[in-house]
Amino acid sequence: MINKLIDKIQKTHAPIVVGLDPMMDYIPKQIQEKAFQEYGETLEGAAEAIWQYNKGIVDATYDLIPAVKPQIAMYEQFGIEGLKVYKKTLDYCQEKGLVVIGDIKRGDIGSTSAAYAVGHLGKVKVGSRSYAGFNEDFATVNPYLGSDGVKPFIEVCKEEKKGLFILVKTSNPSSGEFQDQLVNGRPLYELVGEKVAQWGEEYMGEQYSYIGAVVGATYPEMGKVLRKLMPKTFILVPGYGAQGGKGADLVHFFNEDGLGAIVNSSRGIIAAYKQEKYASFGEENYADASRQAALDMIADINGALQNR
Numbered sequence: 001m002i003n004k005l006i007d008k009i010q011k012t013h014a015p016i017v018v019g020l021d022p023m024m025d026y027i028p029k030q031i032q033e034k035a036f037q038e039y040g041e042t043l044e045g046a047a048e049a050i051w052q053y054n055k056g057i058v059d060a061t062y063d064l065i066p067a068v069k070p071q072i073a074m075y076e077q078f079g080i081e082g083l084k085v086y087k088k089t090l091d092y093c094q095e096k097g098l099v100v101i102g103d104i105k106r107g108d109i110g111s112t113s114a115a116y117a118v119g120h121l122g123k124v125k126v127g128s129r130s131y132a133g134f135n136e137d138f139a140t141v142n143p144y145l146g147s148d149g150v151k152p153f154i155e156v157c158k159e160e161k162k163g164l165f166i167l168v169k170t171s172n173p174s175s176g177e178f179q180d181q182l183v184n185g186r187p188l189y190e191l192v193g194e195k196v197a198q199w200g201e202e203y204m205g206e207q208y209s210y211i212g213a214v215v216g217a218t219y220p221e222m223g224k225v226l227r228k229l230m231p232k233t234f235i236l237v238p239g240y241g242a243q244g245g246k247g248a249d250l251v252h253f254f255n256e257d258g259l260g261a262i263v264n265s266s267r268g269i270i271a272a273y274k275q276e277k278y279a280s281f282g283e284e285n286y287a288d289a290s291r292q293a294a295l296d297m298i299a300d301i302n303g304a305l306q307n308r
Helices: 002-012 029-039 043-061 079-095 110-121 147-160 173-179 188-201 220-229 276-281 283-306
Strands: 016-018 099-106 123-126 129-132 138-141 163-169 211-215 235-237 261-265
Touching (some): 029 043, 029 283, 043 079, 043 283, 079 099, 099 110, 110 123, 110 138, 138 147, 147 163, 163 188, 163 220, 188 211, 188 220, 261 283, 276 283
Parallel strands (some): 016 261, 099 138, 138 163, 163 211, 211 235
Antiparallel strands (some): 123 129
C-alpha cells in the first residue's frame, strides 16, 4: 500500500491528505436542515448530514489529492449511526481511487491489539468465510505499550499489504509532557522514532517502509532530527494550517527525492468556507471552498519544496 500511496502522490503532485473530521458546526445549514427533515434531529439525522457533507468534499477534491484521513472519533460520537457513515465514507473514498488512512490511534496488547488490527486492516473469520470490517488502507497506532501493541498490527499489515503510521512526536502543545522527556540523555520521541525505523526494516516497500510515523508540523526542528533517524520511514504530518504549520516549516520532513512525507489538513480544508480567505464562496458552495483550499495548500507545500 505504501507503493500505491507514493504513486498517487507522484501522479497528483500533491503530498497532502485531507482529514475528514466532521463536526456538526462545520456542516452548512442547508445540509443539516435537509437531513433533519428526513430523519429528525436524531443520531440518524446527524449521520445523514455528515455523509452528505463528506460526499460533497470528496467529490470536489478527489482528483487533486492522493489520500484522505477520517478521524474515527468524529463518527463514534454519534454511536452506531456514526460508525455506519464512517464505513460508508471509507468505501466511497476508495471507490474514488483515494488511499484511506484510518485515524484510529489504537494502542493495546495481545489479542486485543490483534482484534483492532483485524477489524480495521484485516479480515475476520465467520465460520468458513472471511470479511473485511472497516478495511482502511493504513491505520494510526499509539506505541505507548511497546512492541506487544504494535506487532499484531504489523502481522496483519504483512498479510494484507497494508500500512501503519505510528505516533512519534504529535502536534499538540502538551505532547512534550511525555514525548520530550529525556531517557539516557535523549528525548523519548527520538527513541520511539528509532524503534519505528527498526520495525519498518522488517516490512519494506520499493523505496519506503509500510510502517510510517506521525510527526507534527508544529515541531519542524524535531522533524529534521527524526527525518535523519528514519530515512526510509514515510512521515504523516498533522498540524498544517489551523494548528500553525505552513509549507516553509515542512521541507525538512521530506527527503531529497521530494518524497517521504504527506501533510494533513483537516478543518483548514473541510471548513474552509468559514475562513475569511474563502468566505466569498459562501455556505452553499462549501465544497468549492474546500477545493480551493486544497489547491492553495498544494501550491504552498510544492513551492516551499522547490525553494529549499
